[in-house]
Amino acid sequence: MKMSKGQIGRRLLGLAVAGTALVSGGTAFAAQPQPWEVTLQPAASPVMENIVWFHNFLFVLITLITLFVLALLVVVVMKFNAKTNPVPSKTTHNTLIEVAWTLIPVLILVGIAVPSFRLLFLQLDIPKADLTVKATGKQWYWSYSYPDNGKFEFDSLMAADKQPRLLGVDNEMVVPVNKVIRVQTTGADVIHAFAVPSFGIKIDAVPGRLNETWFKAEREGVYYGQCSELCGKDHAFMPIAVRVVKEADFNAWVEQAKKKFARDDSSPVAVAAKDAKAETR
Numbered sequence: 001m002k003m004s005k006g007q008i009g010r011r012l013l014g015l016a017v018a019g020t021a022l023v024s025g026g027t028a029f030a031a032q033p034q035p036w037e038v039t040l041q042p043a044a045s046p047v048m049e050n051i052v053w054f055h056n057f058l059f060v061l062i063t064l065i066t067l068f069v070l071a072l073l074v075v076v077v078m079k080f081n082a083k084t085n086p087v088p089s090k091t092t093h094n095t096l097i098e099v100a101w102t103l104i105p106v107l108i109l110v111g112i113a114v115p116s117f118r119l120l121f122l123q124l125d126i127p128k129a130d131l132t133v134k135a136t137g138k139q140w141y142w143s144y145s146y147p148d149n150g151k152f153e154f155d156s157l158m159a160a161d162k163q164p165r166l167l168g169v170d171n172e173m174v175v176p177v178n179k180v181i182r183v184q185t186t187g188a189d190v191i192h193a194f195a196v197p198s199f200g201i202k203i204d205a206v207p208g209r210l211n212e213t214w215f216k217a218e219r220e221g222v223y224y225g226q227c228s229e230l231c232g233k234d235h236a237f238m239p240i241a242v243r244v245v246k247e248a249d250f251n252a253w254v255e256q257a258k259k260k261f262a263r264d265d266s267s268p269v270a271v272a273a274k275d276a277k278a279e280t281r
């Protein structure tokens with residue numbers, strides 16, 4: 001792709017604007033992808049805060065290592081080429097330097113391993129949950145049920161007329177703020193994956209299996225994610241929208257959802273279906 005000077009200038013300007021917006025926009029909380037976003041989505045759960053910290057830590061570390069190696073290469077190229085150094089040294093061993101270049105990388109790796117394992121345990125060791133939500137991946141939408149809160153289940157389909165585009169859904173998953181939510185995932189047909197970047201969760205939804213993860217949303221708002229396992233033709237159109245609300249609002253929503261999405265076994269339709277089943281036996 002060829003770009004004119006003007007186009008390149010505009011792109012660079014866009015990047016700069018996005019950069020300053022990210023740095024200065026601490027208060028405007030965004031739980032969805034932003035134009036020109038080059039960083040992780042803002043964290044809204046303890047796990048994601050740790051992921052962001054670990055990412056930044058590694059970024060600083062690899063930058064320093066890369067610059068150090070680059071500096072060594074430059075020194076070698078400048079000082080030890082055949083022209084400036086016609087009679088090379090015959091040195092073959094240097095105990096001190098060999099111990100150093102073995103030990104220092106080992107220490108660096110240990111320094112990475114410790115926070116890495118701590119993060120892994122934080123993600124995998126699910127704390128005592130206040131609430132369980134079961135998300136079932138289907139071709140091509142999600143269904144949510146709340147086993148602790150009653151017998152209801154509802155489908156969450158992408159709503160073409162809703163913003164943000166390709167992320168808005170008709171029925172959002174609703175959870176209370178500052179509560180430990182256990183998320184159980186399974187697939188009804190093929191493998192899907194339940195992922196919400198701001199919570200730092202991404203877990204496969206596999207048919208015949210029940211996977212578990214958790215999050216604790218620390219701020220109210222709507223958080224968006226997407227199916228993250230190629231699952232078929234509408235893989236890109238089965239977004240995840242999680243609305244985080246105050247506990248009282250959540251309880252009110254549950255009462256309303258119980259009625260709206262009831263799996264009522266005594267409804268005329270259900271009774272008729274049961275009768276029909278009995279007759280065929």
Ligand SMILES: [Cu+2]
Binds near residue numbers: 137138228238
């Ligand atoms: Cu899917």
